[in-house]
Amino acid sequence: MKARRRTGPTDVVKALVYDRDGGACVRCGTREHLTIHHRVNRGMGGAREAWINQAHNLLLVCTVCNGWFEDNPRQSYEAGWKVRRPELPSEVLVRYADGHEYLLTPDGVRAATVAAVAR
Numbered sequence: 272m273k274a275r276r277r278t279g280p281t282d283v284v285k286a287l288v289y290d291r292d293g294g295a296c297v298r299c300g301t302r303e304h305l306t307i308h309h310r311v312n313r314g315m316g317g318a319r320e321a322w323i324n325q326a327h328n329l330l331l332v333c334t335v336c337n338g339w340f341e342d343n344p345r346q347s348y349e350a351g352w353k354v355r356r357p358e359l360p361s362e363v364l365v366r367y368a369d370g371h372e373y374l375l376t377p378d379g380v381r382a383a384t385v386a387a388v389a390r
């Protein structure tokens with residue numbers, strides 16, 4: 272497996288994220304200037320964990336919100352837009368522009384939360 276050192280998600284995963292998030296920024300809902308945001312940073316030296324470039328660690332966001340996350344880390348962690356190690360992106364709820372919070376899975380499913388979800 273020589274091609275192991277890819278630094279970003281595959282096109283398949285990007286398409287999955289785009290579809291899951293409805294082609295709109297997760298935070299503000301715009302459909303312009305969209306990019307893929309990593310909830311857990313890739314960190315120095317690239318990704319070691321397989322999930323770094325899987326759908327549940329990725330959000331479709333606009334470039335404005337992507338910059339906002341960096342300027343407002345506390346609120347970003349609260350909303351699940353950023354995730355701090357050792358927490359896993361599969362375990363942290365994400366707030367969407369519709370005001371609901373969702374759990375994301377590696378296969379691109381966005382599950383609406385129910386009361387039984389443990390944090």
Ligand SMILES: [Zn+2]
Nearest residue numbers: 296299333336
């Ligand atoms: Zn936005």
